[in-house]
Amino acid sequence: MASESKSQTEAPYHEDIQGSETLVEYPVTKDSDPPSLSDEFPEGGLAAWTTVFGSFLVQFSGYGYATSFGVYQDFYTQHYLTKETSSAISWIGSLNMFLLTAVGLVSGLLYDRGYFYHLMIVGSLLQSFSLFMLSLSKPDQYYQIFLAQGLGSGIATGLMFVPSTAVISHYFRRKRTLVLTFVASGSSLGATIHPIMLNNLLNGTLGFSNGVRASAGLVSVLLLIACLCMRTRLDSPTIPVNYIAAARKCIRDVPFVLMIAGACLFQIGFYFPMFFLQLDSIKHGLSVMFSFYSLVILNAANCVGRVTSGFIAAITGVPNLTIVATISCGILNLGFIGLSNLASATVLGVIYGYFAGLYIGAWVPLMADLTPDLSELGARMGICFCMSGFGILIGTPISGALLTSNYTWWIPSLFSGVIALAGSMMYIIMRLMLSKRGQKERGAQLKVLENHP
Secondary structure (H helix, E strand, C coil), rough: HHHHHHHHCCCCCCCCCCCCEEECCCCCCCCCCCCHHHCCCCCCHHHHHHHHHHHHHHHHHHHHHCCCCCHHHHHHHHHHHHCCCHHHHHHHHHHHHHHHHHCCHHHHHHHHCHHHHHHHHHHHHHHHHHHHHHCCCCCCCCHHHHHHHHHHHHHHHHHHHHHHHHHHHHHHCCCCHHHHHHHHHHHHHHHHHHHHHHHHHHHHHHHHHHHHHHHHHHHHHHHHHHHHHHHCCCCCCCCCCHHHHHHHHHHHHHHHHHHHHHHHHHHHHHHHHHHHHHHHHHHCCCHHHHHHHHHHHHHHHHHHHHHHHHHHHHCCCCCCHHHHHHHHHHHHHHHHHCCHHHHHHHHHHHHHHHHHHHHHHHHHHHHHHHCCCHHHHHHHHHHHHHHHHHHHHHHHHHHHHHCCCCCCCCCHHHHHHHHHHHHHHHHHHHHHHHHHHHHHHHHHHHHHHCCCC
């Protein structure tokens, strides 16, 4: 079989938003034969599942570590960067999360050109280096922490995030949504375990420097295992995806543009609980021990949400699940205004974590559903992550500024809730557009059948 037949550009099926399957013609070259379905999507096997495990570890060590910033937010505010405002400190975490998504524009392009292993190795080394440099940062030296944790670690995780997710499409089509939700659960499991470890290390006998070194060592080992596990299967496209052409297609694809706009607005308010819940609990007089585990409770529920999102999406459809999850998160953000005791913090943390997990678990599958040509999936993921990342970048610093030094919690809670609900409205409009498009396509198919019985 010619190498062209195994390229990433030759997806035999496209799964639309209703879950139906439409046969897509193969681009057959002069000397090639159409590949079989089993050749294109093995739907399992040793190489497939070790790659899935490696992607899981990347999410655990990258996205999972980044979303544990609430521990650092609390520690920096109270002990290590006491001269800085909550807004200034949250810029460290927001830049980290922004770069995690925005660098996907570059890593997606390089992934499409066959540089998967280069991205994973460089990203792993940079993540390890950045965390060990963070351990050398001194108290009240804001720029040192900003460069190591905000800039260095953000670029590192950004290099790995899109490739480690997109490589799953080499092995799975029917099971893709389910497998992607399992991979995504790695980040929420990481965001559950890392806070436990960091809280005990930073506030224990080891202190900041040795505690960060211990966590850096764990992350380095896990990333090494991930690099050894993951393997690509398909050849890179003979003609790489043109990002400018892909961007033009995205602009003309109204539902995809609405998805990006919805993600950007929603994520302005989305990370407020993840960054501030632990500090919020402490400032409301809850026990220090419970406050340390408040993020663990939220992220454990987040993990359950991500795992179950694949099963729920199979029933409701990915767009519908996204709408329900975003509306719920927006309302729960408003509910944080009423956080005052242990019970309210626990209930809000569990419910918000679960719906946040549903949203994150459905996000990448939604991009795949809205990508008619899977050879452009890396490009579209990069574009979407980059554009929506601006919401992550500005969201928590705005919330920190609204919080002020007096810790007026209802103002950032109200802001986060309203802006998240605005994002959910964009998703609703996207869904309506998809319904109209589906009706037009079904009408066109009926006309063809009538003309060619």
